[in-house]
Amino acid sequence: MGRRTPRDQGPSRGKEATQRLESTDSRPIATDGGVGAPDADSTTRTGPSAQSNGAPTSEVRVSAPTPDAGTAVWASQVRAFAERCLRELSTGTTMLLTLVGTAAGMQLFYGSLWEEMSAAMIASAAIGTGMFGAIYVCLYAFGYLLAGDLEDRRYEAYRSMPIAASADLTGRMVAAGALAAVAFALTLVAGVVTGGTFALRSLASIPVVVLAFVVTCLFWMLVALPVIATAANERLAEYGVPMIAVLGYMLTGFNGANVAISPLQGEVLNYLPNTLSTRLLIYHLVPTGEWAEAGLGPPGPPVGPEYVLLLVAYAIVVLVAGTVVTNRILYERGWWP
Amino acid sequence: MVAVSCIEVTNLSKSFDDGPVLSGVDLTVDEGEVLAVMGPNGVGKSVLFTCLAGSTHPSGGDVTVFGADPTDRSDTTSFLLQDALCSERLTGRENVRYFERLHPAFTDDWQRYADRLGLDALDKRVEDYSGGMTRKLELTIALAIDVPLYLLDEPTAALDLSTIQVVHQLLREKRDAGRTIVLSSHQPMDADLADRIAFVADGRVVATGTPETLFDDVPTVVETRLSNADALSELALADEVYPADGAVRAFLPDADGETAPAGVASSLPSAVSLVDRPTYTDLFTYYTRVVPTTAHDP
Numbered sequence: 001m002g003r004r005t006p007r008d009q010g011p012s013r014g015k016e017a018t019q020r021l022e023s024t025d026s027r028p029i030a031t032d033g034g035v036g037a038p039d040a041d042s043t044t045r046t047g048p049s050a051q052s053n054g055a056p057t058s059e060v061r062v063s064a065p066t067p068d069a070g071t072a073v074w075a076s077q078v079r080a081f082a083e084r085c086l087r088e089l090s091t092g093t094t095m096l097l098t099l100v101g102t103a104a105g106m107q108l109f110y111g112s113l114w115e116e117m118s119a120a121m122i123a124s125a126a127i128g129t130g131m132f133g134a135i136y137v138c139l140y141a142f143g144y145l146l147a148g149d150l151e152d153r154r155y156e157a158y159r160s161m162p163i164a165a166s167a168d169l170t171g172r173m174v175a176a177g178a179l180a181a182v183a184f185a186l187t188l189v190a191g192v193v194t195g196g197t198f199a200l201r202s203l204a205s206i207p208v209v210v211l212a213f214v215v216t217c218l219f220w221m222l223v224a225l226p227v228i229a230t231a232a233n234e235r236l237a238e239y240g241v242p243m244i245a246v247l248g249y250m251l252t253g254f255n256g257a258n259v260a261i262s263p264l265q266g267e268v269l270n271y272l273p274n275t276l277s278t279r280l281l282i283y284h285l286v287p288t289g290e291w292a293e294a295g296l297g298p299p300g301p302p303v304g305p306e307y308v309l310l311l312v313a314y315a316i317v318v319l320v321a322g323t324v325v326t327n328r329i330l331y332e333r334g335w336w337p
Numbered sequence: 338m339v340a341v342s343c344i345e346v347t348n349l350s351k352s353f354d355d356g357p358v359l360s361g362v363d364l365t366v367d368e369g370e371v372l373a374v375m376g377p378n379g380v381g382k383s384v385l386f387t388c389l390a391g392s393t394h395p396s397g398g399d400v401t402v403f404g405a406d407p408t409d410r411s412d413t414t415s416f417l418l419q420d421a422l423c424s425e426r427l428t429g430r431e432n433v434r435y436f437e438r439l440h441p442a443f444t445d446d447w448q449r450y451a452d453r454l455g456l457d458a459l460d461k462r463v464e465d466y467s468g469g470m471t472r473k474l475e476l477t478i479a480l481a482i483d484v485p486l487y488l489l490d491e492p493t494a495a496l497d498l499s500t501i502q503v504v505h506q507l508l509r510e511k512r513d514a515g516r517t518i519v520l521s522s523h524q525p526m527d528a529d530l531a532d533r534i535a536f537v538a539d540g541r542v543v544a545t546g547t548p549e550t551l552f553d554d555v556p557t558v559v560e561t562r563l564s565n566a567d568a569l570s571e572l573a574l575a576d577e578v579y580p581a582d583g584a585v586r587a588f589l590p591d592a593d594g595e596t597a598p599a600g601v602a603s604s605l606p607s608a609v610s611l612v613d614r615p616t617y618t619d620l621f622t623y624y625t626r627v628v629p630t631t632a633h634d635p
Contacts, residue, residue, distance in 0.1 A: 073441045080438035088426045091462070153421040159408075160390035160416035160488075161440055332394060332408065 074167050081171025082178075085145050089179065099140060100179055103133020104186035111194020119197040120288035121258075121295050126191025127285060128249075128257025131278045133187050134180035134213070135220045135245040135255075140238070141176035143224040147237035150228070155330055165331045169322055177217045184213065198285050205284035208308060212277040212284075215315045219273045220245065222322035229329040248274045257282060258295045270302040273314050280307060340367040343486060343517050344389060349398035351384050358384045359540045362398070366519055368485070371512050373531035374521040376625050381540045382521040383419070386490045389519065390416040402486065412442070417479035417489045420471065425464035429456065429474050432463060436478050447481035453503055468495035480507060487511060489520040493527055505530045525617035536624035544624045548617075555623050558612035559605060560586040568606040575627045581618045588623060 090096050107129045114122060149155060158168070188198060200206065224241045231237075249255055253262025256275030269275045283301040291297045327333050344366035351359040358381040366372050376382055387393040388400055391407030391414070400406065403413050423432045433451075437443045451459065454473040463471060472495050479489065492508075493501045501524075508518050508530060520527065528534055528548060535545040544551060561569055566585045569578045573587035580586075605611070612619070 076438045076441075080435050083438070084424065084427065084431075084435045087431055088424060091426045148424075152424075153418065154424075156387055156390075156392040157416060157418050157421050159392040160387075160411055160414055160418075162412040162442075163439060 073162075074164050077164055077167035078171040078174065081168055082174040083171075085141065085172055085175035086178070088145055089141055089175070099137055100133075100183040101186060102136065103129050103183050104190040106133075107187050107190035108194060111190065111196075114194070117195075118288075118294065119195055120286050120290070122194055123191050123196030123198050123286045124257045124282045124288075124294055124296055125254055126187055126194070126196050127282050128254030128278050130184040130187030130191070131216060131255045131274065131281065132245055132249040133183040134217060135248065135274065136242050137180040137183045138176045138217050138221045139224045139242045139245050141179050142172055142221040143228045143237035143241040144234065146172065146225070147228045147231075147234040150330075151234050159331055163331075165326045165333065166323065168330070169326045173218065173221055176221055177214070180217050181213070197287065199287040201284045201287070209281055209284050211308065211311060212280040215311045216274065216277040218322075219314055219318050222318040222325075225322050226325050226329075229325055254278075256296075259297060260295055267299045270299050270307065271310065276302055276307060276311060280311070340370075342366060343368045343403050344519070345399070345401045346389070347399045349385070349388060349400060350396045351381070351388060351393065352396045357396075357540060359388075359395075361541050362537075364535055364542055364545070366517060368517050369512065369515055370532040371508060371518045371520070371530055373528055373534045374519060374537055375523065375525075375528060375534055375621060376521075376537035377523055380537050380625075382523075382537055383490050385537065386416070386488050386519075386521060387418070390414055390418075390488050392416065392418070413484055414486045414488055415442075415479050415482035415484045417475050417487075417492055419475075419491050419494065422475045422478055423463050423471065426462065428462050429459040429466070429470075432474060433459070433478060433481075436482075440482050442483045443478075444481050444483050446483070447477050450477040450480050450507065453507060454500060455503075469497065469500065472496055473500070476504060476507075480511070485516060487516060487518045487520075489518065491522060492520050493522060493524060501526065523621075525621040528617045528620065534620075536621075536628070538625045538629040543628050548620070551620060551624065552615060555615045555620055556588040556590065558586055558615050558619050559589055559609050560584045560612050561609045565608045568609055572606070572609070575630045577622065577627050577630075579618075579622045579626070581616065581622075586612065586619065586622075588619075588627060 089099065107126050110125065110129070111122060114125075117125075149158075192198070200209075223244065224237070227241055228237050251262070252264050252269065252272060252275045253259050255278040256262070256269045256272070257278055259265065259269060262269065264272075270279060279296065279302050282296060283303065286294070288294045291301050324335055328335055342365045344364065346362055346364040349359055349362040349364075350357060362385060364385075374382055374385065384393065388395050389402065389407060391402070391409075391411050394408055402410070407414065422436075423429075424435070427435070433447055437447075450456075451473075454476060456470065456473040456477055458466065458470060463474065466474070472492070476489075476492055479487065479492075487508075489508075493504055496504065505527075508520070511518055512532075520530075522528075531548065533545060533547050534551055535542050536551075537543070544554075556574060559569065559572065560581070561584060563580075563585055566578055569585060569587040570576065572589060574590040575588075578585055578587045615623075
């Protein structure tokens with residue numbers, strides 16, 4: 001039989017795959033994590049695919065797992081999910097532009113109305129709107145495609161394959177996160193166009209900014225996950241779930257970027273997942289010493305390690321919850337990989 | 338040579354919110370054979386396949402595939418589930434690319450299968466495919482995964498006759514290479530491919546065996562013109578009169594498939610004649626529509 005060779009620059013994929021099956025797949029990816037438990041891998045019943053002549057056999061072979069192969073397969077599966085999500089979302093140009101450009105468009109519209117507003121206030125509002133855009137993209141991109149897979153019974157096929165549930169989750173998050181980053185960046189550009197100014201508070205701001213953005217994306221994608229996994233409804237995912245972002249944006253005054261218009265007031269704005277990350281981003285990206293005059297307080301800025309730790313705690317909670325939901329509900333495998 | 342079983346199903350049951358779909362299913366599949374699971378639409382074939390593939394946990398009973406619970410181990414099986422494999426928003430080639438990255442046992446053989454099946458619109462989106470084209474793409478993907486066991490749910494549905502012949506040939510090649518194939522179908526012509534057939538009706542396996550042994554148990558078949566169908570109704574076993582080959586047919590309630598006794602032909606009503614050799618349509622009809630109602634155990 002023909003086998004892949006040129007692109008892989010090595011052993012044929014068919015043979016390579018067979019080797020993987022022999023060495024790592026007796027349980028490995030099926031139960032997640034890329035590499036199975038050593039006891040599970042100590043014996044592998046090989047079928048015809050592992051035979052040089054293809055003859056049926058009941059031979060039991062002893063083989064050792066190779067973590068590198070498991071990791072390579074896991075990475076390939078992450079890429080498969082991420083690439084497919086991006087391709088599906090980019091099949092319609094209008095849909096893609098709407099997805100990543102809505103927040104930037106809002107910033108351009110609002111910015112044109114804010115003639116008397118300071119540069120810091122405009123920049124803060126742009127970050128708040130940009131975070132809205134990122135959250136919206138995460139909820140839509142993650143939820144819509146996942147709901148489609150569930151409605152089309154694709155998980156029944158996935159469950160029959162040696163797919164790592166964590167690779168599925170990671171791939172979808174990478175794709176949605178990449179689009180969210182584009183939406184956020186476009187909104188910051190719109191903020192500059194409408195008169196806002198941005199600057200890093202210090203070099204130490206870089207990891208905080210990255211962390212705040214990533215945690216926000218993770219949090220909101222994984223908020224969508226249990227809703228989609230249990231409802232399995234593409235329409236709900238397309239129109240209902242993204243409304244969570246809209247509600248959060250409206251109820252917290254542009255995600256905590258304009259406390260004057262926020263129905264929620266006080267310290268809580270430094271603790272909610274959407275407002276904490278937004279206010280951290282503003283503190284580290286907007287050069288202002290007049291926090292209250294810029295419409296950002298009270299409360300004061302979320303300065304201090306406890307706020308970063310709270311963000312990390314949010315990330316851990318949602319990652320654990322997301323892993324459990326993916327493994328248990330989508331792949332029907334158990335509570336934990 | 339002693340046959341080694343790769344699938345063992347014992348007293349399998351599966352229920353959903355609206356009631357049981359499978360109950361008391363017993364089935365064994367030997368390594369290297371082609372087993373056709375046949376039955377009308379809606380009798381639980383697809384649910385049975387999802388249990389074999391590890392996609393669904395049974396409500397009761399046991400399923401082992403290569404000695405393991407298929408929900409615990411998923412590297413031995415390639416599962417073609419109708420209309421569930423490909424994304425409609427992607428092109429055929431993008432779908433192939435996706436599974437190429439996703440499944441560690443995916444091989445370059447997909448190109449050969451695509452060529453053999455006449456799948457020549459790989460750069461069109463699947464949403465623009467016909468049902469037959471979609472099935473060709475799904476078959477291309479499922480067969481390109483190099484594993485010991487293929488579970489193919491209705492692999493020939495929506496395909497034209499010449500493509501069905503190609504599919505049969507591809508599956509024979511797989512079998513000759515030592516792979517085991519379990520396919521479901523409600524098309525009698527797929528029985529031609531099978532080493533053994535399992536008939537499913539009313540959520541259970543009502544008969545299994547080689548085509549020869551199953552044919553041996555089919556009662557005498559008689560036929561007449563459509564306009565004379567009433568004449569058959571009076572004779573038909575279990576009142577089952579069915580269309581076949583441009584006529585209508587029925588089974589005579591003779592003893593366990595024995596050759597019709599001499600003189601039967603002369604005693605038949607006007608324009609009703611004996612059928613010399615039952616066809617797969619007769620076989621299919623007998624085991625899926627007559628056996629369940631008569632509780633006949635061949």
